[in-house]
Amino acid sequence: MSRPPSPLPVDAVLPELLAALRQRRTAVLQAPPGAGKTTRVPPALLGAVRGRILVLEPRRLAARAAARRMAFERGESVGQTVGYRVRGESQTSGATRIEVVTEGILTRMLLADPGLDGVGAVVFDEVHERSLAGDLGLALAIQARELLRPDLWILAMSATLDGERFAKLLGEGVSGPSPVANTASGGSASPHPSLSRIPHPSSLAPIITAEGRAFPVETVHLGPPQDRRRTPEAVAAAVHRALSEGASGAGTGVLAFLPGAGEIRQTEEILARGLPRDVDLHALYGALPPAEQDAAVAPAPRQRRKVVLATSIAETSLTIDGVVAVVDAGLARRPRFSPATGMQRLETVRVSRAEADQRRGRAGRTAPGVAYRLWSEAETAALQDFAPPEILRADLAPLALDLASWGAAPDELRWLDPPPETQFETARGLLRMLGALDDAGALTDHGRAMARLPVHPRLAHMLIASGSPLAADVAAILGERDILRSSGPKAPDADLGLRLDALRSRDALRSFRGLSVARGALHAARKEAGRLQRLASAPRGHADTRDAGRVLALAYPDRVAQRTAETPREVRYRLREGHTAILPATDPLADHEWLAVASLDDRVGAARIFLAAPLAPEDLEELFADQIIRESVVAWDDDGGRVSARKVERLGALILSEGPLAKPDPEAVQAALWDGVRARGLGALRWSKEATRLRQRLAFLFFHDDAAPEASGKSAWPDVSDDSLLDSLSDWLAPFARGAKSLGDLARADLHTALDALIPWDRRRDLDRLAPERLPVASGANIALDYSTPEAPVLAVKLQETFGMEDTPRVLGGRVPVVMHLLSPARRPVQVTTDLASFWREGYFDVRKDLRGRYPKHPWPEDPLTATATARTKRRR
Template sequence: MTQILPPLPIDIVLPDLKAALASHGRAVLQAPPGAGKTTRVPLALLPQITGTILMLEPRRLAARSAAEHMAGLLGETAGETIGYRMRGESVVSRATRVEVVTEGILTRMLQSDPGLDGVGAVIFDEFHERSLNADLGLALVWEVRAALRPDLAVLVMSATLDAAPVAALMDDAPLITAEGRAFPVETRWLDRAPPKAQRFDAAAADLVAQAVAETSGGVLVFLPGEGEIRRVQSALASRIPDDCTLHPLFGAMPFAAQRAAIAPARTGRKIVLATAIAETSLTIEDIRVVVDCGRARRARFDPGAGMSRLVTEAVTRAEAEQRRGRAGRVAPGICYRMWTRAAEGALPAFPPPEIAAADLAGLSLELALWGSAEGLAFLTPPPDIALTEARALLRDLGALGDAGRITDHGRAMAALPLHPRLAHMLIVVGRDAAPLAALLAERDPLRGAPVDLSLRLAALADPKGFAARHPYTANPAVIDRAKAEVRRLARLSPASARRETATGAPHSPAEMLALAYPDRIGQRRKGDVARYILSGGKGAVMEDADPLAGARLIIAADLDGDAREARIRLALEISEAQIRRLYADRICWADVCEWSRRDRRVVARSRETLGALILDDRIWRDVPQDAVARAATEGVRDLGLPLTPAAQRFLSRVRLVDGQRAEGQGADLPDMSDDALMAGLEEWLTPHLTACKTAEDIRKLDLTDALRARLTWDQMQVLDRLAPPHFTTPLGRKVPIDYSLEVPEIALRLQEMFGTTTHPTIGPARLPLRITLLSPAGRPVQVTTDVPGFWANSYADVRKDMRGAYPRHPWPEDPTQADPTLRAKPRGT
C-alpha cells in the first residue's frame, strides 16, 4: 500500500520535469542534496513511462538502499515494482518497473541489446560524480536514442554539477532546477589551520570530539579511506561519551555492516566514519552533524607508466557542498570543516572526471566491442594518450587485431566483469586462475606483509593454516569477499580455457600473472638488489630487505604508479624457462650497436630480448661500418663537436658571411650554428664516423672536410671570395685570417706592408681587416684597421723608436713609396 509521502523540495519541480520529458524526451535535473530526487523522481515518472525505468547509481550500497526505500514507500519489498541489479546480485521480477542498477550493468545491457528492448527511460543519478561508466553509459544511450530509440527518455540528475554543459550535450535538453534544501545547515570552519606537526588522523579525531561535545544527534565524518577510518576510530574510542557508538562505512565492508551504519541508532548517538560512499544519494538516519576532514582519495592513471595509483587530495568545493548537505537531510544541522574559511577559496571547483584520470583499458575494450567511438557524445572526451596506451595493452593481450578491431578473444574478455588483464588470464587459464583474479580484484588482505603474492594465495586457500604458519594477519572481510569472488569467477570461466601450458603442465601462479601483465615482467638490474627494469620499459623497485628482493625475474602485479620508478607492492618470482614457455613467439634476437655513455665508446652486442628485457647478451662481431657510424653519432651528441682550430676557422668564415644576410649583404649558405649542426649530425657527419669507436677517436677527428662538404662548389667560391681563408701580402705570402674574434684579424711584419695604400677588407659588408703590425723580432708595434691612416699619422713615431732598435732593417720616411720586404741590410752597410 502506497504511503502518504512527506513533502520534499523536489516535489515542486516534478510537474515541470514530467512535462519536459513528455515534450522533449530528455531533461537535466539539478537538485541540491536532500531534495529527494533519487527516490521521488522514478516513482513520479512511473505513470507516464511505458516500459521499465532504469536508474543508474554509482555505488552498490546506494543502489540497494534506494531500491529498498522506494519499495517501502509503495508498501512492497525490493523485487516487486522496484528492484535492483548489480554485479553478482539481481533482485527483480516480471513485475519490476523500476530497476536501480550500478553503472556497469547498463553497459552490459547495451552491448547485448543496443535497442534496450522494453526500457522506456534511463535515469543517470548522481551524475556529478562523473564516473567512467556513467560517462560511457550516457554516450552509448545517446547514440542509441539517435539511431534506434527516439522514444527513449533520458534524464540526467545531479546535485552539484554545472548542468549547462550536460544540457548542451543532450541537444539543449530542458534544464530543471530544484531550489533549496530540506533543512538549513550551519557551517563552522577552523579558526586556524592545524599545526603542520600534527598528524591528519589526530587532527580529525580532535575535530570529531569537539563536534560531539558541542552538538546533539548523529555525526557523519568524511575521511579519505579505510586506513584513516580505522585510525580515527581507534583514537576516538576512549574520547567519546558512553552513549555514542562508532560505525565505519566504506565500500569494501560487508553489506550487513554497511546497513548497520546507515540504520537508525537504537540507543544513544551514532558516529559514522565514512569515505565518499556517503556523499551519494544515501540518507543515513539520525545524522544532524557532518565533520568534513577535507580530503578525498582518487585514482590517477599515468599513461606513460601504464599504471594507476591512489592519491589523497584536497576536497573540491562541489564535494564539500555535497558533504555539507548530508547534515540537513532529516533536520537542521551543523557542518564542521577541517580547514579555515580563508582556505576555502583555494579549493578547486569540481573533482576531475574519472575519464580524464583513469585507466582506460576497460573503456577501450567496450568501445571496440561497440564498434566505433566516432561520434559518441562524451562530456569529457577520453585523452588520446591514455587511449593509445590502453589500445596498445589490448593488442598485447590479443583483444584487438592489427586494424584495431576487436577479436573473438576480445569479445570473450568483454563479456567478463573483470579488468581486461584479468579477463584475459581467466580465459586462457580457466577456473584455476580464479583465486589469483579474485585477489587482484580485491584490496590486499595482508597489509604490511612482504610483496610476495604467494603469501596472499596461501591465506586465501587456508586462512587458519596460514595464520598458524605466518606472523601476518589476514583481513577476514577481504578474504571472505575474495572467496565469494573465486566461486563466481569459477562459474564464469569458459569451458574451453587452456588449463595447462604447451608442455602439458598446469600454469603456475607466476605464469598466470605473466599472462595478465606481459608488460610487467621485471628483470633485476645489474649491481642492484631490488631495482628492476620491466618488459614494458619502465623502472620498478622494492625494499632491499624484502624476501623477494634479489630475484632475477619477477612479475609485478601492483605498483604505486610513480612515473620515475614505481614501488612494487605485489609480485611473484618467475623463471626464465616459464617466460620462454609463455612468450616464445615474442622473444627475438636483435643486433644492437649503440654508444655507451658509461664506457664512452661504441658497444656492439647481439641480444635476445623480450620487450625491454635482455635474456642473453653476446658480442656482435663484424659490425657494419654504417652501424658503427650511427652509434658514434650519438657519441658526438654525448661529447660535443670535436672542433680543431682548422674546423673552427672554417665555421667562423661561414658564420661571418651567413650572419650578414640580415643586412642584405651576405650570401645564402647552410646554417652552421651549433644547434643546427647538432640537429643535422646524421646528414653531414655520420658518413665520416665509420672508423670512430671511442671517445678518443672522436676527439681526434678533424671535421673540416665534413663541414666543407656541406657547401656546393658555387657556395665555396662565394665563401672564398667574401671570407677567404688567408690574406695574400704584397710579397705574395699567404697569412691565415683569424675569424674567431669579433673582427677578423691577421698579424705580419710591418715591412711586409710597405707600399700598401688601401686597407684590406673582408666579408660581404667589406669589414676592415684588423692588422697587427709586428717588429722584426715579431713583437706587436701597432694594431690598426686603417693602414693608410697609420702611415700618415703614427708611423713617424714608430720609425723613430724602431730605427735605433733595428738599424739593419729599412725604415723609409715614406712607406707608401717603399717596396715591401722581409730582408735586412747586410752587416756593415
C-alpha cells in the first residue's frame, strides 16, 4: 500500500519539466537542497517514459538512500519498481523500472550496449560535483542519444550548477558531417560505425528552476585553528558548542564535516571522552560498511541526540534527519595527478564557496539551524566559486581505456571540460606499457579484457596477468584506504605484506606494536577481494604473501625500484621511470634491494614511499623479460678522461647488470671520444708550438678570405675556429688518432700534420707567400710574425732594427699591413703602429728623446731613414 508523500517544492515544476522533456528529450533542472529533486523527479517520469529510468548518483550511500526513499514513498520494498546497483551490491528485479546506479556502473552499461536498449531516460543527479566518471558518462550518453538513440531522454539535475553550460552541452542538433575518428592520434577504430560523426549543439536545452524549502540558518565564524594539524581538536570543540547551543533538544543532531577518515577517527577519539550521555556518535565515509553508513543517516532514537562526523559524502543527495547544526572545517580531500611524476595522490584543500553553501544548507533541512565555520568571514570571499572538475586534475588512465573501448578519441565527444592533452597522453603511455593498447593506439584483446573489469586499468592488468589468488587481495587493499593505522605519530611501515596478513587474520598483527586495523576499511577490503575474485575468475586459495612483490609489479611496472644509496636516516631508490623515492631507514623494507611500489607522494625530488613489497632479481627476469634491454654502452667517462665500454642489461632507468665490453665497436669508441673532446674543448688536445702557429696562420687567411669570398661564396682556406674543428673532429683528427680511446692517446696525435692536411693542394704554395712565418727587417734579421689576432699579424721588432725602413711591411699579397710593435733595447713596446712612415715623421723624435737618456749606449740618430739598422750597441757596431 503506497504512502502519500508530503509535498515538496519540486512538485510544483514537475508538469513543466515533463513538458520540456516530451518536446526536447533533454532538460536541466536547478533545485536547491531539500527541494526533493532526487526522489520526486524519477517517479514522475514513469508514466511518460518507455523502458527503465537510470538515475545516476555520484556515491554509493546516496544511491542506496535515494532508492529506499523512493520505494518507501511507493509503499514498496527496494528491488520492486525502484532498485539500485552499486559496486559490490545490487537490489533489482525484472519489475524494476527506476534503477539508481553509481556513475561507473553507467559507463560499464554504455560500453556493453551503446544504444542502452530498454532504457528510456537517464537522469544525472548532482552533476555539479563533476566527477571523472560522471563527465565521461554524460559525454557517452549524449553521443549515444544523438547517433543511436534519438528517443533517449537525458536530464541533468543539481542544486548548484552552471545551468547555461549544461544547457549548451545538452542542446540538440547536428550541423553536418564530421571527420572519422583519428586513429593515428590515438583513436581506435570504432566498433560502432555510427559513432563516427561528431555532434555540434545548435540550441540550448530547457532550464527548469524549482524553489527550495530551507529554514533559516545562522552562520557563526569561529576562525581557523592555528595549525591545520589541530583541526580535529577545533572540530570537537565546535561540536560541544553546537550541542550546548543549537542542538540541545531531543532528536536533534550535529553534522561535522572533516576532510578524511583519519581526521574523523581523531575527532571521534577526542569526543568519545566527553560527550553528554544522551548523544550517539557516528562516523560517515565511503569505506565504512553499509550498515554503519545507514545508521549514521537514520534518525536519532527517541530522547537521544546524535553527532555525525562525515567527509564530503554528506554534502548532497541525502538528508540526515534531525540535523540542526553543522560544523564545517572548510577542508576537502581531492585527487591530484602530477604529469611530472605520473602519479596521483590525495591532497587536502579548501572547499569551494558552492561546497561551503551546500554544507551550511544541511543545517536548515528540517528546522532552523546554525552553521559553525572554522574560518573567518573575510576568508569566504577568497574561496573558489566551484571545485575544479576531476577531469582536469585526476589520473586519466581509466578514461583513456574507456574511450579506447568506446572507439573514439577525446575530440569526438562533447565535454564541459575536455581532458588535458598532456595528462591524456601520459595515460595512454601507461596503457601501452600494460599491453592494453598497441603501438598504433588501438585496443588489444588484453585491453578489452581489462576494460570489462570495473577497476583501475593497473589492477585489471594485474588480476588478468598474475594467475595468482593473491591478486584479488592485493587489488582490494589498493582499492581502499589503508587498512592499517598507527597509534602514534609515525605512519605504519610500508610493507604490503602486513596488510595482506591483516586481511586474512587480525591475529597476524599482534606481534606488531603500535598498529591496529581500520575496521571499516578491513571489512570493505575483504568484501571487495571476494567480488574481484569472482569477476576475474581468479584462482582460489591463499598464495604466499611473499609473492606480493611479483603481483604488485604487474600493476605498477613503472614503479619497480632499485636501491641506490643510504644514509642513517633514509634509503634512496630509483624508480624504473627515472624518479627518486625514499624510505625511512627504520622501515623493514629498506633492507631490500628491489621493491615494487604501489603508493608514494608526488614530490619530484624524492617521493616518500607509503606502500610497497619486496622483489627478487629473478622476478624481474620473469615478469619483464620482453622489456629488458641488453645493449653495449660506449660512452665518455669524463672523470677518467677516456672512453668507457660496458655491456648493460637495464629495465628503463634501472641497471640490472653490467660488465666490461671486450671488443667495442671502433666507430662507437671514436664517437664517444669526440664527445669527450667536445665536452672539454680543444684545450684538451696537446697543441705544439708549430701546430698552434699553423692554426693561427690559417685562421688569418680564412678571416680575410671570408671577408672577400670567391665567386663560389666559399672560402678557399679551411675554417679552423673552435666550433668548426670540434664539429669536424672525425674528418681532420680521426686519420691521425686511430685506435685512440683516451686523452692520453690523443696527446700523441700530430696536430700540425693534421691541420696541414686541411690545406687545399692548389693553395699550399700560397701559404708562405700570403701568410709568411717570418719577415725580413732592415737589420737583416728574419722576425717571426704573431698571427694570434686574425685581423692582422704582429711584428715585434727592436726600433733600431727598422732604421732605413720607409714603409710598414705587408702580408696577404700586400693587402694587410702588419701591426708593428717597436721595442726598446729591453724589448718593451714603445710604439704600436701600422703606418711606419707616419711614425718617423711625427712620433720618432719624442720616443728618441726619452730613449737616449735611458739607453745611451744605443744609437739614436736624428735621421732614422738614413741610419744603419742594427741590433747592437755603439761600441759593438
